[in-house]
Amino acid sequence: MEISRFLIGGVASALLLTGGLFMWKGYSQIADEEVLPAPPPALAAIPVAGANAPKRGVAPPELPAAKEASREERRFNRFDRDRNNRISRVELMASRTAAFRKLDKDGNNLLTFEEWAAATGERFAGADADKSGDLTRVEFATTAPKRAAKPKCGC
Numbered sequence: 193m194e195i196s197r198f199l200i201g202g203v204a205s206a207l208l209l210t211g212g213l214f215m216w217k218g219y220s221q222i223a224d225e226e227v228l229p230a231p232p233p234a235l236a237a238i239p240v241a242g243a244n245a246p247k248r249g250v251a252p253p254e255l256p257a258a259k260e261a262s263r264e265e266r267r268f269n270r271f272d273r274d275r276n277n278r279i280s281r282v283e284l285m286a287s288r289t290a291a292f293r294k295l296d297k298d299g300n301n302l303l304t305f306e307e308w309a310a311a312t313g314e315r316f317a318g319a320d321a322d323k324s325g326d327l328t329r330v331e332f333a334t335t336a337p338k339r340a341a342k343p344k345c346g347c
Contacts, residue, residue: 261269271279273286295311296303319327319335327335 268279269275271283271287273283292303293299295307297307297310315335316327319331321331321334322328
């Protein structure tokens with residue numbers, strides 16, 4: 193039974209490959225027989241400037257190459273929202289506001305110890321996969337904040 197299935201599979205594969213080869217050869221013959229039309233006569237006569245034709249002027253000066261921003265410059269620019277080359281307290285804390293709002297359950301703009309402890313306990317319980325009451329190295333590694341995916345282009 194096993195051998196017959198194997199043989200049937202082999203024959204079917206050979207037939208598929210043979211059929212594909214014939215189709216490929218047939219398509220390549222059709223492509224060889226097609227003749228491309230001649231280009232229109234309007235494109236054949238492109239005017240060319242004479243030897244005494246005036247130049248457009250002097251070439252513009254080369255632009256200086258943009259320097260690569262260092263890691264610290266990119267980090268600084270992320271916080272400097274208004275691009276005045278200074279980071280205000282509001283600009284610095286803006287990235288923390290969303291995280292604070294998640295912790296502030298009652299929405300009074302004050303974080304109590306109970307709110308902090310509840311969030312920490314939930315995070316610990318979520319990381320303790322085997323529910324043993326302590327974190328192994330692998331479980332602790334899951335508590336690290338997730339990094340945002342970098343964009344594929346620098347646009």
